[in-house]
Amino acid sequence: MSVLPILRMGTVKSVTGFQEHLHSLGLTIPCDRALVSGEDSPLRMPLVRSEIRIGNRIVVQPMEGWDGTADGNPTENTIRRWRRFGSSGAKLIWGGEAVAVSRDGRASPNQLLAAPHTQEGLAKLRITLTEEHRLKTGSDDGLLVGLQLTHSGRYSCPNAYGRHEARILYRHPILDRRQALPADYPVLTDAEIDVIIESFHLAALMAWKLGFDFVDVKHCHGYLGHEFLSAHTREGRYGGSFENRTRFLREIVQGIRSVAPGLHIAVRLSAFDSVPFHPDPALSSNGKPERGIPETAENVIPYRWGFGINPLNPTETDLSEPVRFLSLLEELGIRLVNITAGSPYYNPHIQRPTLYPPSDGYLPPEDPLAGVARQMETVRHLKQKFPNLIFVGSGYTYLQDFLPHVAQAAVREGWVDLVGLGRMILSYPELLWDASAGNLIQRKRICRTFSDCTTGPRNGLPSGCYPLDDYYKNSKEAEQLAIAKKR
Ligand SMILES: Cc1cc2nc3c(=O)[nH]c(=O)nc-3n(C[C@H](O)[C@H](O)[C@H](O)COP(=O)(O)O)c2cc1C
Numbered sequence: 449m450s451v452l453p454i455l456r457m458g459t460v461k462s463v464t465g466f467q468e469h470l471h472s473l474g475l476t477i478p479c480d481r482a483l484v485s486g487e488d489s490p491l492r493m494p495l496v497r498s499e500i501r502i503g504n505r506i507v508v509q510p511m512e513g514w515d516g517t518a519d520g521n522p523t524e525n526t527i528r529r530w531r532r533f534g535s536s537g538a539k540l541i542w543g544g545e546a547v548a549v550s551r552d553g554r555a556s557p558n559q560l561l562a563a564p565h566t567q568e569g570l571a572k573l574r575i576t577l578t579e580e581h582r583l584k585t586g587s588d589d590g591l592l593v594g595l596q597l598t599h600s601g602r603y604s605c606p607n608a609y610g611r612h613e614a615r616i617l618y619r620h621p622i623l624d625r626r627q628a629l630p631a632d633y634p635v636l637t638d639a640e641i642d643v644i645i646e647s648f649h650l651a652a653l654m655a656w657k658l659g660f661d662f663v664d665v666k667h668c669h670g671y672l673g674h675e676f677l678s679a680h681t682r683e684g685r686y687g688g689s690f691e692n693r694t695r696f697l698r699e700i701v702q703g704i705r706s707v708a709p710g711l712h713i714a715v716r717l718s719a720f721d722s723v724p725f726h727p728d729p730a731l732s733s734n735g736k737p738e739r740g741i742p743e744t745a746e747n748v749i750p751y752r753w754g755f756g757i758n759p760l761n762p763t764e765t766d767l768s769e770p771v772r773f774l775s776l777l778e779e780l781g782i783r784l785v786n787i788t789a790g791s792p793y794y795n796p797h798i799q800r801p802t803l804y805p806p807s808d809g810y811l812p813p814e815d816p817l818a819g820v821a822r823q824m825e826t827v828r829h830l831k832q833k834f835p836n837l838i839f840v841g842s843g844y845t846y847l848q849d850f851l852p853h854v855a856q857a858a859v860r861e862g863w864v865d866l867v868g869l870g871r872m873i874l875s876y877p878e879l880l881w882d883a884s885a886g887n888l889i890q891r892k893r894i895c896r897t898f899s900d901c902t903t904g905p906r907n908g909l910p911s912g913c914y915p916l917d918d919y920y921k922n923s924k925e926a927e928q929l930a931i932a933k934k935r
């Protein structure tokens with residue numbers, strides 16, 4: 449097997465060693481040698497921009513659990529996850545998790561749904577989180593809690609695991625083949641899109657009534673909002689020109705402003721993408737994942753199905769349209785922006801740098817630190833261009849023991865306004881709180897990117913940190929996951 453010689457982060461013993469390692473890889477990632485604790489910590493500085501006040505620089509990224517009830521309500525598992533989000537000490541909760549605005553737009557039969565019958569359940573999530581946050585930090589002053597609203601589009605799977613019911617905006621030469629969509633598979637009509645926009649308005653109104661501070665109109669990871677941005681080949685009002693491809697966002701924002709005027713609107717954006725990757729077929733053996741390679745073919749160049757990528761070389765980033773998109777956000781009065789990249793379905797190493805791939809993944813085609821650096825550098829570039837927007841950065845978990853040093857330096861040097869944590873929150877929610885309080889860091893709880901939290905859902909199981917979170921030890925789900933991993 450052609451495993452690249454990637455140094456395991458757990459074997460790097462000191463900050464100096466980590467800095468030398470970055471240097472040997474030719475990567476620029478800011479990293480402080482010593483952590484500052486207490487009020488002087490850059491991670492504990494409040495951020496105030498007009499009417500938005502965020503009590504510190506720590507963010508919980510949205511993370512679904514694939515553990516709602518069949519009718520889209522939270523379960524005990526879901527409530528526990530949100531409680532742990534609260535215990536992180538983060539003052540910005542970016543959406544909790546993706547909540548579908550309509551039943552047909554659920555990414556799994558267990559995704560949460562925004563609907564009249566789920567109001568009580570969604571309210572409970574926010575209340576539980578806030579209570580836990582108060583217990584941890586002593587106050588909910590400066591706490592901002594949002595709800596991430598989504599339609600899963602191409603990745604809709606509302607009724608049964610394995611029964612995909614894609615809602616697509618255009619025919620995609622690679623993804624359609626992967627999803628086995630027949631030649632006559634329908635694209636969403638403009639009238640159907642209008643109905644989806646209306647469901648975003650209703651979901652936002654509900655979030656506002658339930659006391660959420662903002663909603664995230666999700667535009668990332670290959671789901672519907674993101675697919676609009678690359679709908680170059682679509683005809684009609686929602687495709688082709690930049691204006692048409694952003695009509696979905698503009699109409700959602702306009703409607704939310706009229707039904708829920710006090711609600712902040714935020715956008716999580718895949719600022720760049722890449723062509724889909726797949727395991728190198730020349731190397732695959734024994735059904736084990738192999739190194740990922742880009743799936744390109746001459747007939748897909750120029751590549752007309754991407755956003756934030758160079759059509760002539762679609763593994764290369766081109767930020768000219770994302771910059772236009774951020775200008776549009778400013779014009780629309782949107783201040784909160786969360787930058788992510790790619791999609792967990794077709795290029796997971798871009799989105800979620802990882803050493804150990806999930807069951808449907810591939811071995812990293814690059815040192816995962818290069819993936820971290822790419823996301824960080826993109827945010828730095830965009831933040832320099834848009835100093836008035838509030839930027840949350842993503843993809844930090846792979847930094848593992850050095851995450852606090854990098855997070856502190858990134859905020860201190862102005863690379864990013866707030867540091868968002870995904871997988872690390874599942875294994876060790878309080879990592880940045882501990883680091884910025886001068887508490888001992890619990891190394892055993894540091895996420896090592898084993899990917900079980902992704903492999904679980906890929907096999908119809910709830911997500912969670914199976915290896916490191918005691919809650920899952922000896923559980924029925926852990927047994928099922930072990931069986932699935934052997935298959
Ligand atoms: C189990 C799991 C569930 C996720 N669910 C969501 C989601 O609901 N919405 C979203 O925007 N991103 C979701 N993500 C992506 C994360 O928010 C984050 O961008 C990604 O994990 C990279 O950050 P990290 O390196 O800190 O993990 C999910 C990631 C994981 C591992």
Ligand code: SF4
Pocket residue numbers: 871872874875894895896897898899900901902912913914915916
């Ligand atoms: S299962 Fe746990 S250790 Fe593995 S990637 Fe997810 S959070 Fe990290």
